Amino acid sequence: MAKQGVVPDALTQPFWDAANAGRLVIQHCNACNRLQHPPAPTCQQCGSGDHLAWKDMSGRGTIYNYGVVYDCPVRLLQADQPFNVAVIMLDEDPGIQMYSHLPGTPVDQVPVGGRVEVIFETTANGQKVPEWRVVG
Amino acid sequence: MTPQYPHASMYRTTEGLGLWAHRGKVAAVGVGHSPTARRWDGNPETCVGAWSILALRKAIADAGVAPDQIDGLILDPVTTTGAYWPEGAPVPMDVVNAFKPTSDLLDGIAKLSADWILQNMPELTNIQFVMYAPRCMSHAVVVAAQAVGSGLTHTCLVLKSWHNFEGRYYQGGANAQDAIDGTSAISRLWGTPASYGTALQFAEYCRKYGKTHDMMAPFITNSRRNGLMFPEGYWAQHRPEHLTAEDYLAARWIAKPANLFDNDIPIMVSAAYLFTTPERARDMKHKPVYILNHASSRGTPRSLTPTLDEVEAETSKTGRKLYEGAGITAADLSFENTYDGFTLFHQFHIEGLGYRGMKHGDALDFYQTDISISGPNPVSPSGGNIGSGRSRFWMHTDCIQQLQGRAGARQVTGVKPEIAISGGPMPLGGNFTVWSATPG
Numbered sequence: 001m002a003k004q005g006v007v008p009d010a011l012t013q014p015f016w017d018a019a020n021a022g023r024l025v026i027q028h029c030n031a032c033n034r035l036q037h038p039p040a041p042t043c044q045q046c047g048s049g050d051h052l053a054w055k056d057m058s059g060r061g062t063i064y065n066y067g068v069v070y071d072c073p074v075r076l077l078q079a080d081q082p083f084n085v086a087v088i089m090l091d092e093d094p095g096i097q098m099y100s101h102l103p104g105t106p107v108d109q110v111p112v113g114g115r116v117e118v119i120f121e122t123t124a125n126g127q128k129v130p131e132w133r134v135v136g
Numbered sequence: 137m138t139p140q141y142p143h144a145s146m147y148r149t150t151e152g153l154g155l156w157a158h159r160g161k162v163a164a165v166g167v168g169h170s171p172t173a174r175r176w177d178g179n180p181e182t183c184v185g186a187w188s189i190l191a192l193r194k195a196i197a198d199a200g201v202a203p204d205q206i207d208g209l210i211l212d213p214v215t216t217t218g219a220y221w222p223e224g225a226p227v228p229m230d231v232v233n234a235f236k237p238t239s240d241l242l243d244g245i246a247k248l249s250a251d252w253i254l255q256n257m258p259e260l261t262n263i264q265f266v267m268y269a270p271r272c273m274s275h276a277v278v279v280a281a282q283a284v285g286s287g288l289t290h291t292c293l294v295l296k297s298w299h300n301f302e303g304r305y306y307q308g309g310a311n312a313q314d315a316i317d318g319t320s321a322i323s324r325l326w327g328t329p330a331s332y333g334t335a336l337q338f339a340e341y342c343r344k345y346g347k348t349h350d351m352m353a354p355f356i357t358n359s360r361r362n363g364l365m366f367p368e369g370y371w372a373q374h375r376p377e378h379l380t381a382e383d384y385l386a387a388r389w390i391a392k393p394a395n396l397f398d399n400d401i402p403i404m405v406s407a408a409y410l411f412t413t414p415e416r417a418r419d420m421k422h423k424p425v426y427i428l429n430h431a432s433s434r435g436t437p438r439s440l441t442p443t444l445d446e447v448e449a450e451t452s453k454t455g456r457k458l459y460e461g462a463g464i465t466a467a468d469l470s471f472e473n474t475y476d477g478f479t480l481f482h483q484f485h486i487e488g489l490g491y492r493g494m495k496h497g498d499a500l501d502f503y504q505t506d507i508s509i510s511g512p513n514p515v516s517p518s519g520g521n522i523g524s525g526r527s528r529f530w531m532h533t534d535c536i537q538q539l540q541g542r543a544g545a546r547q548v549t550g551v552k553p554e555i556a557i558s559g560g561p562m563p564l565g566g567n568f569t570v571w572s573a574t575p576g
Binding site: 003004005006007008009011012013015016036037038039044064065066067068069070071072073074075076077078082083085087095096097098099100101108112123124125129 | 304306335441
């Protein structure tokens with residue numbers, strides 16, 4: 001699917017740089033040893049901005065939930081309707097979610113609870129983005 | 137006059153606060169609505185500013201108060217339903233010049249400042265307190281309740297207005313671009329419509345409790361039926377069509393399991409209320425409706441989208457806060473009027489309230505019973521956004537009118553209208569009010 005391009009900003013640059021290098025990283029507060037996503041300037045638990053770092057993830061997870069988009073507001077994706085948008089829980093912390101179109105999975109045949117692994121998809125401006133595919 | 141934004145201390149966001157200090161000491165005494173339209177037709181007399189003035193003047197007349205007795209104004213300066221003035225499009229100067237404009241020429245057309253209102257309502261000669269309460273009437277109502285209760289204003293207009301232009305909902309701006317910024321991209325690259333998050337929660341709810349989407353049909357048909365008895369509403373005014381279960385089940389998906397009729401229709405409309413103290417209310421035209429408490433939810437999801445566990449924890453907490461501050465229990469509710477735009481979260485609100493003894497997972501079965509205005513368990517007697525279009529305020533107007541006994545054809549008959557709750561919008565982020573026919 002032709003996702004919109006991404007223009008990394010200061011907050012998210014490490015996330016997007018890692019994606020271009022084929023790595024999935026998630027923001028981590030070293031003070032309270034807690035992952036957070038989406039990224040934020042401060043830890044959402046302790047409020048510290050001084051202890052945030054980026055941590056490599058295994059790239060494995062589970063499908064927590066999904067919906068099927070039939071009426072998409074994003075112009076570039078409208079030609080691909082309907083499509084799945086699943087919510088992935090990371091193995092490192094099931095509280096951390098990522099969205100996925102689940103490439104290769106038929107529309108509305110999403111195995112909730114199924115195992116997934118990360119892949120990296122190229123968007124409209126060449127920036128890569130973490131995506132997920134069902135495994136096993 | 138420079139409007140203030142509410143200080144955090146104006147909200148009741150936690151449990152354990154005890155009875156609200158101003159319980160029964162704030163009253164709603166006037167209601168005014170503009171007409172409705174699907175979209176603006178470009179005429180000065182139908183712009184969002186003009187309809188705001190109309191709604192405010194109706195509320196003043198409805199209360200029977202002299203304009204110079206009004207000392208407060210609370211409103212939302214943001215009026216968009218998701219439609220923005222097209223970038224580079226000329227501003228219609230005939231509309232601008234039909235009023236006393238501010239320095240922002242789109243004021244009164246695509247936004248609404250307090251200055252614009254005050255410049256164009258010269259009869260409001262005594263306004264001493266102006267506050268902005270963004271997003272929706274639910275917010276403005278709780279801020280007004282707290283402001284009147286704490287003496288910041290004694291007679292206060294509360295206004296929420298919406299504009300809507302040509303074009304499809306949220307399809308412009310960043311959604312039409314070839315690239316977006318990195319922070320937005322984390323959540324927006326996947327192209328989800330507004331109802332997607334609620335659809336997810338509903339899907340999880342159905343899996344957890346063994347429910348199905350078609351069980352929503354009685355709620356939908358009840359909402360439209362009630363909305364068609366709301367003469368101020370969009371469907372009653374423009375398309376008086378009943379909605380059948382078959383219509384609902386055949387509707388196209390937007391974000392499955394949310395279909396077209398699980399989404400509300402964006403419209404143009406304004407509503408205004410007049411709040412005052414019980415002492416001043418004695419001199420006004422209608423029976424006052426008292427506020428027993430207000431409470432706000434400020435939950436934040438751990439990650440991208442709220443889980444069902446997070447939703448249920450927050451709505452239960454909201455229910456406890458409302459009852460604690462009002463000094464009532466769920467058994468005291470005559471009816472409920474919580475938010476429905478999107479329909480698929482209404483059950484979270486009413487289960488959180490424990491309406492009619494409901495627990496999590498019970499609401500869709502409850503919808504299969506008599507939830508009409510003539511039964512013992514009215515659900516959303518206003519019809520909400522589904523019954524009258526996207527305003528987020530039908531529920532508040534309905535609570536006031538029901539408790540005054542002037543809801544017309546919509547008047548509940550299966551229960552005595554004594555205490556009700558309205559509010560929203562979202563289960564994790566909303567503002568709620570307990571209304572009463574007596575001061576408690």
